[in-house]
Amino acid sequence: MNFDFDRMDRIEKDFAGLFITLSMTQKKIRELLAEYSDGKVLKGDELVGWLGEIYTKIALDGFMVDDSFEHDVETSSGLTVSVKTRRGINSGWTRSSAIPKIEGEGVPSHLMFVHLNHEYVVNSMWLYPWHELLSAERFRKHNVRGNFRSYYMSVNPTKDAKYKVYAAAL
Structure with missing residues (x-):
């Protein structure tokens, strides 16, 4: 079986900035939504x-x-x-x-x-x-x-x- 980790690495690098933005945005949304969650932990x-x-x-x-x-x-x-x-x-x-x-x-x-x-x-x-x-x-x-x-x-x-x-x- 052949693995193409170089291609995978290129894709990760191509999307890195977008994924960082997405991660930060989701974190901020979770923090803001927690104010409405009545103390329930918003998991995942x-x-x-x-x-x-x-x-x-x-x-x-x-x-x-x-x-x-x-x-x-x-x-x-x-x-x-x-x-x-x-x-x-x-x-x-x-x-x-x-x-x-x-x-x-x-x-x-x-x-x-x-x-x-x-x-x-x-x-x-x-x-x-x-x-x-x-x-x-x-x-x-x-x-x-x-x-x-x-x-x-x-x-x-x-x-x-x-x-x-x-x-x-x-």
């Missing part, structure tokens, strides 16, 4: 997820909870909301990320699906009662190589109009 480089949780918290006048819960946001009225966020319009934007648990103790009361445009601006938000997703069998098993990994759900922008709570002005 999950800007899309952070924005979805923060926008949901603000929209519902709630507060963020730590990762020991099955949900991300709570409200004073008792809603517990799991937030799933996608960015862009490529195929697959309607499918949520992994949902580890759909039944039993501690499951959320609602699922908020946040769709961001390419510039990280909210395009649409849907708020689903968890029990309705469950009874309508909207949660699907995600199997990897024949083994159960998690669940997911998919937004249907046409059929889910009754759950849409926000749409950006055109």
Whole structure:
């Protein structure tokens, strides 16, 4: 097997300035967003997820909870909301990320699906009662190589109009 580390090095050097700028920008965004995170530690480089949780918290006048819960946001009225966020319009934007648990103790009361445009601006938000997703069998098993990994759900922008709570002005 042949490795082309020289070419890899050239690409790294070509993009070095952009990656430094990107890294510094993401660090600054994380620092500024932390002011809205209610003390929840913003881990990794999950800007899309952070924005979805923060926008949901603000929209519902709630507060963020730590990762020991099955949900991300709570409200004073008792809603517990799991937030799933996608960015862009490529195929697959309607499918949520992994949902580890759909039944039993501690499951959320609602699922908020946040769709961001390419510039990280909210395009649409849907708020689903968890029990309705469950009874309508909207949660699907995600199997990897024949083994159960998690669940997911998919937004249907046409059929889910009754759950849409926000749409950006055109």
